[in-house]
Amino acid sequence: MMGLFMLSNLRSVFVFIFVLAFSSSGYLELEETFPAFAEYYWFVLLFGAALFFLITQPDETLGNLRLEHILWLLFYTLTLVIAFILSSRSEVVMLFLITLVKAFSAMIFLMLLITDKQSQKGALWALVLVIIISSFNNVYEFFDESVGWSAIPGRAAGWHFNPNKSGNTIVMSLIFAGVLVSRKFFWPLVIIATIGTIVTFSRTSWLILFIVVAGLSIIRSAPLDKPLNLLNFSAGKFIGMIISAIIAGGFIVMIYSGEAYEMMKGTPVEGYLNADTLHRISGGTEDGSTSERKHVVIEALKLGLVNPLFGSGLGASIEWDEAVAPHNEFAMVFAERGMFGLVIYLWLYIIVWTQAGRYGKLYVLIVAIASLASHNHLDTPAVLFFFVLALFIKDEDFPIKT
Numbered sequence: 001m002m003g004l005f006m007l008s009n010l011r012s013v014f015v016f017i018f019v020l021a022f023s024s025s026g027y028l029e030l031e032e033t034f035p036a037f038a039e040y041y042w043f044v045l046l047f048g049a050a051l052f053f054l055i056t057q058p059d060e061t062l063g064n065l066r067l068e069h070i071l072w073l074l075f076y077t078l079t080l081v082i083a084f085i086l087s088s089r090s091e092v093v094m095l096f097l098i099t100l101v102k103a104f105s106a107m108i109f110l111m112l113l114i115t116d117k118q119s120q121k122g123a124l125w126a127l128v129l130v131i132i133i134s135s136f137n138n139v140y141e142f143f144d145e146s147v148g149w150s151a152i153p154g155r156a157a158g159w160h161f162n163p164n165k166s167g168n169t170i171v172m173s174l175i176f177a178g179v180l181v182s183r184k185f186f187w188p189l190v191i192i193a194t195i196g197t198i199v200t201f202s203r204t205s206w207l208i209l210f211i212v213v214a215g216l217s218i219i220r221s222a223p224l225d226k227p228l229n230l231l232n233f234s235a236g237k238f239i240g241m242i243i244s245a246i247i248a249g250g251f252i253v254m255i256y257s258g259e260a261y262e263m264m265k266g267t268p269v270e271g272y273l274n275a276d277t278l279h280r281i282s283g284g285t286e287d288g289s290t291s292e293r294k295h296v297v298i299e300a301l302k303l304g305l306v307n308p309l310f311g312s313g314l315g316a317s318i319e320w321d322e323a324v325a326p327h328n329e330f331a332m333v334f335a336e337r338g339m340f341g342l343v344i345y346l347w348l349y350i351i352v353w354t355q356a357g358r359y360g361k362l363y364v365l366i367v368a369i370a371s372l373a374s375h376n377h378l379d380t381p382a383v384l385f386f387f388v389l390a391l392f393i394k395d396e397d398f399p400i401k402t
Contacts, residue, residue: 009118011053011057011113011115011116011118011119011122012118012119012121012122013122014049014113014122015110015113015114015119015120015122015123015126016122016123016125016126017126018042018045018046018049018106018109018110018113019110019122019123019126019127019130019385020126020129020130021042022042022106022381022382022385023126023127023130023169023173023381023382023385024129024130024133024134024159043102043105043106046106046109046110047105047109049109049113050108050109050112050113053112053113054112060115060116061112061113061115062112063115064111064115064392065111068351069111069351069391072344072347072348072351073108075344075347076104076344076345076348077104078344079337079340079341079344079345080097080100080101080104080314082310082337082340082341083310083311083313083314083336083337083341084097084313084314085313086307086310086311086312086313086314087313087314087315087316087336088313088315088316088319090315090319092315092318092319093313093314093315093318093319096314096315096318096379097314097315099379100314100378100379102381103378103379103380103381103384104378104384106381106384106385107381107384107385107387107388110384110385110388111388114388114389114392115392117397120389120392120393120397121180123176123385123389124176124177124179124180124389124393124398125180127173127176127177128173128177128180128181128189130169130170130173131170131173131174131177131189131192131193131196132189132192133158133159134158134159134160134166134169134170134173134196135170135192135193135195135196135197136158136196137149137156137158137159138156138157138158138166138170138196138197138199138200139156139195139196139199140158141156141157141158141199142156142199149161150162150163151163154201154273154277155199155200155201155202155277156199156200156201157200162376163200163201163202164200164202164204164205164373164374164376165376165380166196166200166202166205167196167197167200167202167204167205167206167209168202168204168205168208168370168374168383169382170193170196170197170200170205171193171197171205171208171209171212171366172208172212172363172366172367172370172382172383172386173193173382173386174189174190174193174209174212174213174216175212175215175216175359175362175363175366175386176359176363176386176389176393177189178216178219178220178359179359179393179395179398180398182400183220183400186216186220190213190216193209194209194213197209201277203373204369204370204373204374207369208366208369208370211365211366211369212362212366215362215365216362219358219359219362220400222358292323292324293324293327293328293373295322296322296324296325296326296327296328297326297327297328297331299320299322299326300317300326300328300331300332300334300335301331301334301335303316303317303320303335303336304331304334304335304336304338307338308338308339309338309339309340310337310338310340310341311333311334311335311336311337311338311340311341312335312336313336314336314337315336316335316336317331317332317335317336317375325375326375327373327374327375328371328372328373328374328375329345329371329372329374329375329376329377329378330342330345330371330372331375332375333345333378345378348387349364349367349368351391352364352387352390352391355391356390356391356393357393357394357395357396358395359390359393359395360389360390360391360393361390363386363387363389363390364390367383367386367387
């Protein structure tokens, strides 16, 4: 009995370390942040941990896996194989394939590790730290751009290097941190996440932040043993939800209407804004970037129609003549893997949605929205980790603490 308890705690520690490492830092560029730990060391450690628990606790390690989970993993692997066969097999394609396989492998290993409440709690606590660390790094970089982490001047990214990835990770982490934190620490954590997300100047992250805050306000106020509808909320909780939605909605309106820029005029913060970030808070959503994104999505769909069933091959939307990739995960998957690949990708959403609790369903909604403006989810370990958490975490195991 004591041995099982120790193994459970050890599993939780491993999960905590790996989720923290892969979610707070550079998605597969860990050696940039921690030079002593090149990325392949982390994967060797992750593989070793999964193998150790598979040998010592086979029933617990495989206990959460269902037939549909295994089938999805196999069919997803098949989409990668077919897409690679149809590709140019250039060096660029090989590097992209390696990135996808690493993220997918990390997802599989975490599926074997996050199997009980204790290990899930380890992952959730790691994500609380991810929010705090990432937000601190982003604010620090915003006011001291000389640190040079971000690939885009003026927009903070911290150890994630990409502002959009940084903002999305903070917001997505907030969903699962909301499973764990008590009522008195929830709103301080929301404030920290909001500040860390704002300085990325990622408009997609701003939008999903509003949806997540509103969604968590509803979920955390609802009784666990009753359906989510207005009749099951007390008057006080209902008023609290309305106030939360108004505050979050007001924040979004302030940014998209240009009021945020007007408020910053004449303040010390204005000196830290460049032409790009000024435009992003000056109101409106139509700009060169938006037009370009619409164009590349259309071109990606055309590329997919060259071979509608299996697509134009892995990396086709990276090696094309356009200046940027599609910035839309659904369009990119269709372009490179065709309808077959797109159906398998959407199948992941369906599996998780039908088996997830309230927090998991909120995550599926958020990642679907974010996928309309990002093509980096399938090559990002953190996003795939979150699918695993959404699938396995049960609402009733984590009642809200006062």
